[in-house]
């Protein structure tokens with residue numbers, strides 16, 4: 001019997017044994033990896049495989065490539081793998097769609113299949129506790145919430161509170177004037193834009209507003225929205241895709257639970273106050289919460305449902321519109337010639353004795369174009385809010401199994417050089433002949449003519465887009481009417497970096513907002 005090569009009880013292989021051992025390990029690894037790979041490329045009954053895409057790492061999939069600026073990685077892969085490709089994040093299959101016609105075919109034409117949501121561990125299960133219109137799967141609960149949301153946000157409802165949006169836009173410009181010391185002091189417009197959006201949502205949802213940027217609710221509500229944006233993101237949390245991590249204590253889960261209780265405490269607390277006032281017979285202004293309280297039995301809503309629905313409004317409706325105003329004010333100081341052109345248009349149509357109003361919008365195509373271009377260049381949700389298909393589906397010979405997460409790759413579509421020549425350049429002229437509202441553009445028959453994809457698509461398209469467009473238009477047209485916005489030479493503005501994971505706004509910056517003439521103080525009454 002051949003003696004075994006032991007030394008002090010430790011196995012020391014000979015050269016030949018080492019080769020055999022190494023070869024066995026390699027072939028076992030190759031076998032396991034290719035088996036995993038094969039099982040990760042499902043096929044339909046006819047043998048059609050899922051769309052091609054990056055291979056990714058074992059267990060993690062493509063997650064490690066998406067941690068910072070994920071939209072740039074998705075864009076890179078779109079160029080490599082084409083307008084529809086797949087990727088795995090942990091155990092979850094994603095299909096990334098980067099072509100308007102494919103988006104339309106899947107999410108609009110087959111909207112009955114592609115309109116659900118994945119109940120992500122952190123966002124849906126932990127923070128929203130299975131409620132909240134944004135994260136709810138395509139079911140009766142979602143339908144009820146969507147009906148309630150649309151009732152408060154559709155075009156007709158928005159007409160009814162345009163005076164609120166108008167008032168808050170004036171307050172915004174007044175505040176920028178005062179805090180910027182009539183152009184003498186540098187100012188960061190971000191918190192002011194945040195309060196403008198916050199007040200609009202507070203009025204629509206709770207029938208209240210804050211009277212100053214120092215009101216405690218301003219800081220608190222903006223912190224909650226920011227925390228939500230920092231905790232969630234369609235491809236940001238490994239916990240969502242590696243189920244074992246969900247059972248282990250971890251920092252993100254703790255943060256998610258804390259955020260859930262803060263949202264319920266804050267917005268649920270405000271709902272209770274309104275209900276108490278209604279029970280005492282006090283006059284409560286018309287608002288979403290009043291409507292929810294009056295219909296909660298008929299709609300089968302409990303306290304957590306109502307709290308999370310209101311939280312979804314306060315999150316979805318504040319950081320987003322504020323973000324567009326913030327990107328605008330971060331970007332526009334670098335383009336004095338665009339400002340001058342916009343101001344010439346405003347002076348011609350509106351004059352210097354009053355602020356622009358929503359009725360002026362149709363006569364101010366260049367302002368309209370500036371806003372669309374800001375939205376194209378700085379969509380706060382580059383990855384949108386992904387949809388999920390509720391049935392297996394084969395599209396152009398590519399299999400998309402049930403429960404796949406479908407990502408609308410808006411970065412690639414917003415930077416398609418065929419649709420937007422020289423796409424990295426900020427150039428409002430590209431929209432000068434597009435007089436549509438985004439809510440109208442979303443319904444164009446030709447998907448390639450849609451202005452941009454910022455509000456999502458299909459049955460889950462943002463129901464807040466009418467209010468958002470009007471609010472943003474009033475704020476931006478008035479800023480342009482009142483101020484020349486200038487960079488501070490020693491404080492360059494970083495437009496590449498951003499804050500937030502799921503919704504993005506510029507990192508803090510300061511500019512000079514110089515009143516254009518002495519009519520500004522007079523019209524603003526400051």
Ligand code: HEM
Pocket residue numbers: 133134135146149153312313314316317318320321324380381384385386387454455456457458459460461462463464465467468
């Ligand atoms: C610039 C502003 C806004 C942007 C960029 C934005 C973007 C989006 C996007 C991308 C979606 C997902 C659409 C999809 O699934 O395809 C969405 C959904 C939603 N948005 Fe907005 N939004 C904005 C303003 C608002 C406002 C002002 C509200 C008002 C409360 C709002 C409320 C909602 C709600 C409730 C949903 C969930 C819809 C559903 O899942 O059925 N959003 N939004």
